[in-house]
Structure formats: C-alpha cells, structure tokens
Amino acid sequence: MKAFIQDFIAKKGIWVGSSLLISRLSAFLLTIFVARILTKEDFGVVTFGLNFLTIFLAFSGFGASQGVLRFGSVIKDEKSKTILFRYAFSYGLIYNCVLTGIMFSAALLLYWNEISKIELIALFSIRFLGIYLVEQKKAEYRAQHDNQSFAKLDIFLSVAALILGVVMTHFSGMKGFIASLCLAPFFLFFYDFKLNFSLKKHQFKDFTTKEFWRFSWTTALTTQIGELVFILDIFFIGLLMGDHDVANYKVSSMIPMNILVLGFIFMQTEYPKLCQHHKDRKYQYHFIFNYWKLFAILSIVILGIGFFFENEILSIFGSQYKNTEIYRILLGGAVASLLFRVLFVYMLASIGKPIWNLVISVFMLLLTSVSLYVIIPQYGLIGVSYVTLGCLSLSGILPMFAYFYESKKL
Template structure:
C-alpha cells in the first residue's frame, strides 16, 4: 500500500488531478449533450446523426496527420524550452495544411451515405467544421501539456466542454436539430482564446530527426484511428446490416459503458509526459502498471456490481422507457469496457509512451478485422446482442495482446 500512496502522491504533485477532473467534466458534458439529443430526436434522426458522428470519430484522431501526437511525444522528452517552442511552431503550420486535406477526405466519405439517408450531407458539413476546430484545440492543449502547465490545459478543456454544452442547450432549444449542428461545429474554436505567439511564431526549421517525428505521429494517429474506429465500426456495421432504429438502441446501450473508460484513459494521459521520460526505466514502468491495477481493479468491480444491480433503473432514468429492453446488451458491453480498462486501456497507453506505438497500430487493425468478422457472424443471428458480444470479445482479446507486447518490451530492458 505504501507504493500505491507514493503513486497517488506523484499523480497529485504533477497536477494530474486537474487533468483528470477536466476529462471528467468533458465526459459529463459529452454525455449530457448526447442525452439531450436522444431525448429530443426521434429514433430515425438520432440514428442518422449517430452514423455521421461515428465517421467523424474515425477521422478526429488523425487531425494534422499526427502532428499533435508528435508534438506530445518529442515535446515531452525535450528538456530545452527553446527546442519545445521550435517543435511546436514546426508542427503547427505543417499540421494545419494536412488538416485541410483531412477535411476534404471526410467530406468525400459522405458519398457512401447520401443515396441512403436524406439531408445527411448537411450533417457532414457541420462535422467538417468541427473537425477543423479539433486541430487547434489539440495543438493548443498539448503545447500547455509539454510546458508543464496542466492547470491551463484543464482550464481550456473545461471551457470548451462546458461552453460547448451551453451552446448545445441554447441553440438546440431555439433552432432544434440545426441549432445542435451549429453548436457542436463551433465549440472547439473556443480554444483559440488561449492561442499565443509562443505556440506558432518561434523560428521553425526542419529537424534532423523529422522523419522519426512524423513516423511516430503517423503511427500514433493510425493507432488512434483504429482504436476510435473500433467504437464506431459497430455503429457503421449496424447501419449497413440493420436499420437506424437498431443503431439508436445499440447507441443508447453502449453510451454509458464506453464512457466509463475515461477513468483509466484520463489517469494515464495525465501521466503521459512522465511515462515518456521514463521509457527506459524498467522498475518505474513495472511499478506504475502494478499500482494502476491496485487502484483500478476495485473500481472496475464496483462499477460492474452497481450496473448489475441497477441496470434497469439506469436505462429508464437516462434514456426512458423506450430503451428499457436493452439491459442485457448494456451488461454485456459493461463487462467488455470495464475489463478493457485493465488491459487494453492500460497497456495500450503505455506502449506509445515508451515509443512502441507501431505495435498499437497493428493490434488496432487486427481488432477491427476481428470485430468485423464476429459481427458478420453474430449480428444476423442475434441482432444488437450479437454486436455487443462481438465488441466485448474484441476488447478482451485485443487487451491481452497489448499486455503481451508491453511485457515483452519490459523483458528486453536492462
């Protein structure tokens, strides 16, 4: 228990609790925004919106084609302030150009849905504007992270998410569905309030290891894409294999389980700069993994027990009587996501921190294939329950893969 106390003390001394709380606020804001739309929109409109948001989820981690991820990694391991500023300026302008290409590709993806869903292109345009805002939000936030200003990072996160939620409430109330689209598209641009010259105006040039930097960024982006795509592919497959009503039912069942992983990811992201600096310290990494499990195993068990005892009341309270039959699906997904926090989320975050991000990419691609194959087999037989089983199995199997490769890395350290 002494090591766990030291583990938590270091977390607080690094202002990690500010980051954690900001992620908590972000999740609550996102959840309330989703809940508002579930309550206000009929099943078919909510289903179409869910499809576009799932496509956006695939593109969002690839903002700047990995520029922000490279900034996070190489800015964290750099001890020279001048070099941090140069790295930030370099990736700011390079990433902005690449972001424009990404937005065009995102809009092009709409051609696969226009023939099936009416007026879906309008939703794609709103989400394209939001995608551009994410570029500035990510770069600005990461700049403050690598500068050791976790409190500023948390403040930006809070303003964007709370401000975004208020925009959703106000504009949706007055302008309904289109008000919601306007709100979500402009919310990320609130981060520009913290854009200062140090972030982009320092003398930038091509670094000697720029190929290594971009390689890391591209692989991290691919990893993020495959990871987030895993939480979108299920929606997309249901959209093709069933109908918008099935999508709406599945989306309500997965909304809470998929959001609880923020407990693990926010904790790990708070410590990412420290983990990166200690990527060759075997004892530190071992101790971190052990203490993380000491903290989160009881949390995961408590979540599962709470969900099991109150699953029906949770569904009715948040989503209404319409979705009460989704309790079994809700529990299946809860098992997958809670156990995934101890494997997939833990070791899937540790591997990029130690520089082994390409492993995440290949495991992520394998997870997508595994999910698609299971869904193809199970959805025709069991409907949304089949998709829930496929997702849970994918989370558990991929989590074991991340665990295996992380400990393989540890064994090679002196």
C-alpha cells in the same frame, strides 16, 4: 499504492481528472437532453454522422498533436519547445486540410445517392478543423507538463459545448444540435489561442523531423484504427439495421464507454512522465503494478453498482430505452478494457513502440468487421454486444503481451 496516488495528485492529476470527468459529464448530459428532445430517427442520423467523423478524427493533422506530446515532453529547452509547437501546428494544419478532402471524397463515394448524408459530413468538416486546433493546444500544454492549464481549457470548452448544444437544440432541433457541434470547438479563440503559422523547417537536437512524423502518423493511425474498431458496431448497425437500432445501442453503450475515462485520467496525467522514463523498466513495471491494484478495486465497485442499479441508470435516457442485457454485456467489456487496453496502449507508446498498437488495431479491425457482418443478420443487437465484449478484451490482452515482450529489451 498510497505513494502512487500522491504522485498523481502532485502532477495536478486532480485537475486532469476533473477536466475529463466534466468533459464526459457534459457530453453525457447533452446526449440525455438531445435523446429526449429529438426523435430516435433524428438522433440516429446525427450519431451516424459523428461516427463517420470519428473515423478520421484521430488522424487529424496526421497526428501532429501526438508528436508534440511525445517529443515535446522530452525537450527541456523552452525555446526549442516553442519552435517544435510552431512547426507541428503549421504542417499539421496543411495535412488536416488534405485529410478533410479525403474525408469528403470518401463520403461522396460511399453515399453518392444520399445527399443528406453528404451534406451532414460536409458540415462536420467544420468541426473537424476546430477539433484539430483544440487538440494541438492541449498537446502543447501537456508537453509543458502544465496539466492545470490543459484542464482549465478542457473544462471551459466542455461547459461551453454543453450550454451551446442545449440552447441551440432547444430552439432549432436537429439543425441546432448539428450547428452547435460545429461551432463549439472554436470557442477556443475566446480562451487562449494565437495562430503561429510558419513553414520554416528546423533541426532538433534529440530527434529528426522524420522521426517526429513517423511516430506521429503511426500513433495517429493506430488511434484512428483503434477508434474505428470501437465505432464499427454503430456503423454496421446503421448499415444492416436502422436508425432506431442505432439510437438504442448508442444509449446502452453510453455509461459503459464513459467508464473508461477513469483510466484515461491516470494515463493522460502520467504519460509525459512515462515518456521521460521510457528506458527505466523498473519505473514502468512499478507503475503497472500500482495501476492494477487501484483499478482492480474500482472495477469491482463499478460492476457492483452498474449491475445492481441497471434499470435506474438506463431510465435517465427516457422510458423508451430499457435494454439492460446489452448494457450488462458492454459494462463487462468496458471493465476489461479499463484494466488492459487503456493501460498497455499508452505503455507501448511511451517506450516508442506504437507499431505494435498499429498491427494489433489492424488485426482487430478486420476481426471485428467480419464478426459483425456475420453475426448481425442472425443475432441483432445482442450479437453486436458480445462481439464488442470480445474485441474490448482481446484488444487489451494483445498489447499487454507485446509490451512485456518489448520491455525486456529496455
């Protein structure tokens, strides 16, 4: 495990870890500030809008950033990498505009009699474009194995979003908060970004453009459905309960869901290297073994601190948020996800088998939807918490079985 950690540090993993922690901390602090400034109803409205956007967010650009990271990591020639970056960005931008139209059409269809929700989603389409630009740039840095530049960009944007959000919410309330969410991604242009737009098609040595887009949209669709599974709780609470309940559940889930950043730090740092060793079963098994050793220890610490200081942790959001039972259930689900889902979703993608993630995500989407629809009317938020716990656990165990099945063929 010592060599595992040293290798992580050598790959600038500390930079990646710092950026992800600062990103989550910035979002966390902004949520605390906004939860204290806005009413529960206003906070619930914005949360609903953000969760609607999240349904489409993972599929922005039809997954162009996913393809850049996967195939760009394998390409050794810098000129070929640059060509790939330009190609993926240009076509991804067009696809992103198409997806924006689909998102707005879905909003019109679902909320045709609620003008305020349609207007909110229309505003968030600006954020949708900004996040596409940011994710493309991040993927380019990571494909170049430049974790330090990736981290610096992420830190800059996270801090900028926090400052902008606090200032605009303080002076303009909910409208200011919405405006800050839309404008924050475009601070990218103050950092390092040039629009290299070109629709010229290219042929690549190690893969075809058909393979690139097949992997991109499959991985993106998997991520999208996976994200949808994790926001279905908020969606169904908003549909079957009320904005007050949305706010309560959102606050209770903030700490548990942010714990997953610890796993993402390692997986995002190691993923390009895992892609390079996608046919080396010994290398991949060794990585899994060391990951489990490290995160088993961290999970025990997380559960101990999380349960012992539960009242103090929830009190930082304000005295109106004190449902420790929901928090405890979700904390257990987060640890299960940290040990299995975070690890094996990345592992399957690294060996070029994202189709398993897609199939499992579709299954979990259907299972979660039916479960929430049946359970919420009778058991309320506690029932939602147990459904989430079960889904977090199962969505990690199934990819684990799929990975070990596929890895035997390496």
